[in-house]
Amino acid sequence: MCRIENWDFITSKFQYGTGYEKYPLWNEIPFFKGQKKIVLRNAGLINPESIEDYLAVGGYRALFKVLSGMTPDDIIAEVKNSGMRGRGGAGFPTGVKWELMKKNHSEKKYLICNADEGDPGAYMNRNEIESDPHSILEGMMIAAYAMGSDEGIAYIRAEYPLAVKRLEKAQMQAEALGLIGNKILGTDFSFKFDFVEGAGAFVCGEETALIASIEGKAGRPVPRPPYPSAKGLYGHPTNINNVETWCNIPVIINRGAQWFRETGTEKSPGTKVFSLVGKIKNTGLVEMPMGSTINQFVFDIGEGTGSTVKRVKAIQTGGPSGGCIPLELFNTAVDYESLAKIGAIMGSGGMVVMDQDNCMVDVARYFLEFNSAESCGKCTPCREGLTQALRILTKITRGQGTNADLNMLEMLSQTIKDTAICGLGQTAPNPILTTLKYFRHEYEEHIHEKRCYAGVCEELFLALCENSCPLHMDIPAYIELIKENRIEDAFEVTLRDNPLPGTIGRICHFHCQMRCRREMLDEPVSQGEIHRYLADTMYKLGNENMIYRKLIKEKLPDTGKKIAIVGAGPAGLTAAFYLVRLGHEVVVYDSFPEPGGLLRYGIPRYRLPNAVLKKEVDLIKKLGVKFKQNTTIGKDISLKQLEAKYDAIYVAIGAWKEMGLNIPGEDAKGVYMGTELLKSFALGKEPPAAWKVVVIGGGNVAIDVARSLWRHRKDVTVVYRREKCDMPANDAEIREAEAEGIKFHFMSSPAEVIVDANNKVKGLKVELMTCGGIDTSGRRKPVKTGKFDEIPCEAIVLAIGETVDSDLWKAEGLQIASWGGRIKINPLTQQTTKAKIYAGGDAVTGPSTAAEAMGMAKKAVEIIDFDLMQEKRYDRLYKKFTYRNVVPEDLKKSNKNVSYKLDVRDRIGSFMEVDCGYTGQQALNEVNRCLRCDVRCDE
The missing domain is CATH 3.50.50.60 (FAD/NAD(P)-binding domain)
Incomplete structure (x- = not known):
C-alpha cells in the first residue's frame, strides 16, 4: 500500500491531494524508487477504455500540434534529435528509419505496430496496450503524417485478448471523434487502422517474417536488402516499430527532443520498460532510464532474492536470445552498447534473475530448446546448427559430454551467429556463448565430475540433499536403513561417506537442509542430527569397532607411494582417511599438539566434546595414518624437504x-x-x-x-x-x-x-x-x-x-592467488603450480565450513590417487546397500524433532555439551519425515 499525491503525466500534471501519512509515497517504495514513468506514464492512472480520460491528461495534444503547424520534415528532425532508438530490440535510430521511409515515394505506404511479444515471461507490450492504447494510436498517426502513410496495422498476439479488445475500442472511440479516418481535424491527412492477430510464432518478431505473416504466408524471414522501407507489405514501403517506440512519440513531440535527451545516456536516451522476473523479491514491469546499472535493477528495485541464504548468481537479459551475465558484471550499464560488449542484448526488455539453484548449462539448454523449436527452418545454420547445438547441450546435462563437445559447441555457436540470415538465428547462440564465457566451470563440472551442483540436471545427482552436501553423503540410504532398523548398515554408509560423522553431525552448517524438499511442506529434515544420532548410538554400544575392522580389512594393497598431508584439520583428516585406505603410506604434519585443527582448537567443547573427535581420529590412526604433531612447515621442516621425500603432498591448512x-x-x-x-x-x-x-x-x-x-x-x-x-x-x-x-x-x-x-x-x-x-x-x-x-x-x-597466512606459502615457493592470500590451484585438479603439490580446504577457498573443506579433500584424493596409479580406483572404497525405494503416500504436516538442550543454569562455569542429540524415538520420527525424493518414477 502506498499513496500518490501528485502525478506527472508528462503532458500535464495532476494534484490529487494529501494521503494518509502512515502509508509511504509511491516513489519511496524500493520497487518504484529510481523508476521514471514515460512510457508507462498513464498506466493504472487513467481508464484505458475511456478516450475522455486520455484527452484529460493531454492525450492527442501532440497529434494536434503536428497537424496544426509542423511539417513532416520537422517531425522527423525532432525524432532524430531526440536520439530515440527502436525499443523492439535492435536499437536502430527511429528518426533515421523514418527518414528512409519518407524518401521512398510510393502511392501506398504502410505502418506496422509490432505487438508480437514472444519472449517467455515478457509482458511489457501487453501491459502498454492494455493500460494506454490511445498513446500507440497517437504515435502511429504522427509517424504516418511524417512518412506519408495513410494506413496502419497492429500485428498483435491472439493470446492477448484484452489487449486486442482495448485497442479496437480505442480505435472506435478515436474514429467517433474524427481522430482516425478521413481529413483528420479538418486537414488533408487521412489515416485508417486495422488489426492482424498473430499465431504466436516467435520468428515473426523479425520484421520480414512479420510482413509475410500479415500477407497470409508462412512467417519466414527473407534476406535484406531490399529493406521494408523500400519494399515491404504487399511490395510497398513499410515502416515497423515496436509498441514501446510508438508510446514514446507523443512525449517527444509534446516536450521536445532536448527534454527527452535529459533522461538516459548520450547514445541511448529515454527510458526502457523491462520485465523483471525470476529469483528475486520484487518482480514486475520496471521503467528505468537507459544507462541504469544491472545492480540498480536487481538490488535496489528487486531487493535481491529476499534471502541471505540464496544468493543472486546471474541475470539473463534480452529474452531467449539474450545473454547470461554473472554477478561480477552487474555494474554494467543497461544500454545497447554496454550489453553488446559483454555478449548480451537489450532485446525487448526481458530480465530473468537467477540464483545458485539455477544450473547455467540447463539455462542455455532451455533457451536453445525454445529457439530451436521456433526456428522457421529456412536457413541451414539456424535449422541444423541449433538442432546440433541442442543435442550437444543435452548430452552434457546427462553427464555424457566430453571436452571435444565443449569445443564443438563453442565453434558451432559462433558459426550460427555469423551466418544465419535473421535475428533469431544470429542471436540464438547468445545463451550458450555467454554461459561458456562466464560459467565454463559449470560445463566442466558436468563433464569431468558428472555433477550438477545446482541440483537441476537429474541424471547427475541422487537427491537434492545428497547433491548439496559438500561430502555428497548418501542421505537417502542411511535414512531408509534406519527405518528398516539396520543401524549398523546405516552407520557404515555414513562412515564411508564421512570419516567424522559424530563431529560433523554436531557442527555442520547443514547445506543439505537448505535444499530439502520437505521445506515446501513444513520444515526440512534434520539430516545432520540423524547422522550424529547414528554415530553416538554406535559409540555408546561399542559397535563401531565392527565397522572399523571391516574398513581396515578392506584396505587396498600397499602401493609403495608415500603422501604427506600438511594440516590435521577436517580437510587433512579426510584426505588421510581415504588415501590410506587406497594403500598409500600417509603422514600428516600438523603444528598443534593434537590432530583436529579447527575442530579441536577452534570449536568450543560445549559444541564438540574432545572425546567425540578423538574417537574418530583414532580410527584414522588405526587405518595406518601417522601423525607428526608440533611440526610447523617453514620452521621445523620445509616444503622442499617434503617434496624430496614424498610422491605427493596435500596442503590442507586452515585460515587462522x-x-x-x-x-x-x-x-x-x-x-x-x-x-x-x-x-x-x-x-x-x-x-x-x-x-x-x-x-x-x-x-x-x-x-x-x-x-x-x-x-x-x-x-x-x-x-x-x-x-x-x-x-x-x-x-x-x-x-x-x-x-x-x-x-x-x-x-x-x-x-x-x-x-x-x-x-x-x-x-x-x-x-x-x-x-x-x-x-x-x-x-x-x-x-x-x-x-x-x-x-x-x-x-x-x-x-x-x-x-590464510600467505607469507608462509610464498616463502615456500607456492603461487598465491591475486585475492585473499589463498594458494592458487587448478580448480579441476587441485594441483598447485608445483606438480607434486596439491592444496584444498581453507588454504584455497578461504574460511569455509568443515564439510566444504572435507568435500574438497575427497575430490583431491580421487585425483591424487589417479595421478599416482594411472587408474581409477577411488570407487572401490564404497559399497552399495539395498533398501526399500518407497515414497511415503500419506503426507501430513509435522515440524522437525528438536533435541533436548542443557538447561541454561547448568551451562555457566561449565563446558558441558549443550545439544544432547536425538533419542531413538526422535531419530525414527525424523527419518519418517523424509519424502524420499531420490526415488525415480522408473524405479
Whole structure:
C-alpha cells in the first residue's frame, strides 16, 4: 500500500491531494524508487477504455500540434534529435528509419505496430496496450503524417485478448471523434487502422517474417536488402516499430527532443520498460532510464532474492536470445552498447534473475530448446546448427559430454551467429556463448565430475540433499536403513561417506537442509542430527569397532607411494582417511599438539566434546595414518624437504590469521584476536582477566568466543554492524547465545578503541548505522548516520574474519592467488603450480565450513590417487546397500524433532555439551519425515 499525491503525466500534471501519512509515497517504495514513468506514464492512472480520460491528461495534444503547424520534415528532425532508438530490440535510430521511409515515394505506404511479444515471461507490450492504447494510436498517426502513410496495422498476439479488445475500442472511440479516418481535424491527412492477430510464432518478431505473416504466408524471414522501407507489405514501403517506440512519440513531440535527451545516456536516451522476473523479491514491469546499472535493477528495485541464504548468481537479459551475465558484471550499464560488449542484448526488455539453484548449462539448454523449436527452418545454420547445438547441450546435462563437445559447441555457436540470415538465428547462440564465457566451470563440472551442483540436471545427482552436501553423503540410504532398523548398515554408509560423522553431525552448517524438499511442506529434515544420532548410538554400544575392522580389512594393497598431508584439520583428516585406505603410506604434519585443527582448537567443547573427535581420529590412526604433531612447515621442516621425500603432498591448512579493523586504538592492551582466544581455551589456558568484554563480529568465531567467555563468567556484548538477520553465524548458535544472556548491539560499526593513560582498553566507540539498499550478498547495506555511542569495556575481541597466512606459502615457493592470500590451484585438479603439490580446504577457498573443506579433500584424493596409479580406483572404497525405494503416500504436516538442550543454569562455569542429540524415538520420527525424493518414477 502506498499513496500518490501528485502525478506527472508528462503532458500535464495532476494534484490529487494529501494521503494518509502512515502509508509511504509511491516513489519511496524500493520497487518504484529510481523508476521514471514515460512510457508507462498513464498506466493504472487513467481508464484505458475511456478516450475522455486520455484527452484529460493531454492525450492527442501532440497529434494536434503536428497537424496544426509542423511539417513532416520537422517531425522527423525532432525524432532524430531526440536520439530515440527502436525499443523492439535492435536499437536502430527511429528518426533515421523514418527518414528512409519518407524518401521512398510510393502511392501506398504502410505502418506496422509490432505487438508480437514472444519472449517467455515478457509482458511489457501487453501491459502498454492494455493500460494506454490511445498513446500507440497517437504515435502511429504522427509517424504516418511524417512518412506519408495513410494506413496502419497492429500485428498483435491472439493470446492477448484484452489487449486486442482495448485497442479496437480505442480505435472506435478515436474514429467517433474524427481522430482516425478521413481529413483528420479538418486537414488533408487521412489515416485508417486495422488489426492482424498473430499465431504466436516467435520468428515473426523479425520484421520480414512479420510482413509475410500479415500477407497470409508462412512467417519466414527473407534476406535484406531490399529493406521494408523500400519494399515491404504487399511490395510497398513499410515502416515497423515496436509498441514501446510508438508510446514514446507523443512525449517527444509534446516536450521536445532536448527534454527527452535529459533522461538516459548520450547514445541511448529515454527510458526502457523491462520485465523483471525470476529469483528475486520484487518482480514486475520496471521503467528505468537507459544507462541504469544491472545492480540498480536487481538490488535496489528487486531487493535481491529476499534471502541471505540464496544468493543472486546471474541475470539473463534480452529474452531467449539474450545473454547470461554473472554477478561480477552487474555494474554494467543497461544500454545497447554496454550489453553488446559483454555478449548480451537489450532485446525487448526481458530480465530473468537467477540464483545458485539455477544450473547455467540447463539455462542455455532451455533457451536453445525454445529457439530451436521456433526456428522457421529456412536457413541451414539456424535449422541444423541449433538442432546440433541442442543435442550437444543435452548430452552434457546427462553427464555424457566430453571436452571435444565443449569445443564443438563453442565453434558451432559462433558459426550460427555469423551466418544465419535473421535475428533469431544470429542471436540464438547468445545463451550458450555467454554461459561458456562466464560459467565454463559449470560445463566442466558436468563433464569431468558428472555433477550438477545446482541440483537441476537429474541424471547427475541422487537427491537434492545428497547433491548439496559438500561430502555428497548418501542421505537417502542411511535414512531408509534406519527405518528398516539396520543401524549398523546405516552407520557404515555414513562412515564411508564421512570419516567424522559424530563431529560433523554436531557442527555442520547443514547445506543439505537448505535444499530439502520437505521445506515446501513444513520444515526440512534434520539430516545432520540423524547422522550424529547414528554415530553416538554406535559409540555408546561399542559397535563401531565392527565397522572399523571391516574398513581396515578392506584396505587396498600397499602401493609403495608415500603422501604427506600438511594440516590435521577436517580437510587433512579426510584426505588421510581415504588415501590410506587406497594403500598409500600417509603422514600428516600438523603444528598443534593434537590432530583436529579447527575442530579441536577452534570449536568450543560445549559444541564438540574432545572425546567425540578423538574417537574418530583414532580410527584414522588405526587405518595406518601417522601423525607428526608440533611440526610447523617453514620452521621445523620445509616444503622442499617434503617434496624430496614424498610422491605427493596435500596442503590442507586452515585460515587462522585474524583480520584487523584498522581503527584508532586497535593496538591497545586488552585487544585480542578471536581465533587466538579460542585456541588458548582449547589448550586449557585462563581467559583474560577483564570482566566486561566486547566481541566484534557476527560469524561463528564471534559467537563461539562470546559463549566461551560467558562460561568463564564474563559480561559479554557482541557488536555487529548489520542487522541480526544478516549474521553469518549459525541461527541455532545465535539463539543459544541470546538464551544465555549475551547482549547484542546491532547496526553498530566500531570506530575507535577508547584507552586510558596506560593504553589499556576502557571502552569501544561505535558509529550507529542505518539500513540502506540490498547489496550483492542479499543483505541490506549498513549506512553511516554520523551518530556515535560508547560501550564501556575492559577487553575487546576481534572476530571479523580470517585469512590464510600467505607469507608462509610464498616463502615456500607456492603461487598465491591475486585475492585473499589463498594458494592458487587448478580448480579441476587441485594441483598447485608445483606438480607434486596439491592444496584444498581453507588454504584455497578461504574460511569455509568443515564439510566444504572435507568435500574438497575427497575430490583431491580421487585425483591424487589417479595421478599416482594411472587408474581409477577411488570407487572401490564404497559399497552399495539395498533398501526399500518407497515414497511415503500419506503426507501430513509435522515440524522437525528438536533435541533436548542443557538447561541454561547448568551451562555457566561449565563446558558441558549443550545439544544432547536425538533419542531413538526422535531419530525414527525424523527419518519418517523424509519424502524420499531420490526415488525415480522408473524405479
